[in-house]
Amino acid sequence: MAQRMVRTGLLALMLPVLLALGGCNTVEGLGQDIKKGGEAVEDAASSVKKKL
Incomplete structure (x- = not known):
């Protein structure tokens, strides 16, 4: 039973990793x-700063 839980846990961890690598x-x-x-946020911050 414990081995099955470990295998299931490893599969649950490895599946997203494999999808990301693929x-x-x-x-x-x-x-x-x-x-x-990030550039859009910087532009917005610069615009607000100019208005102040």
Whole structure:
């Protein structure tokens, strides 16, 4: 019983890792989207700062 729980737990941990590794292009695109989002936040902060 304990071995089955360990195997199930390992599978639950490994599945997302394998999916992430399999979608490297997707992860790269996600990184670019996050970067663009950060730039948008910086622009908004600069705009507010100018108004003050």
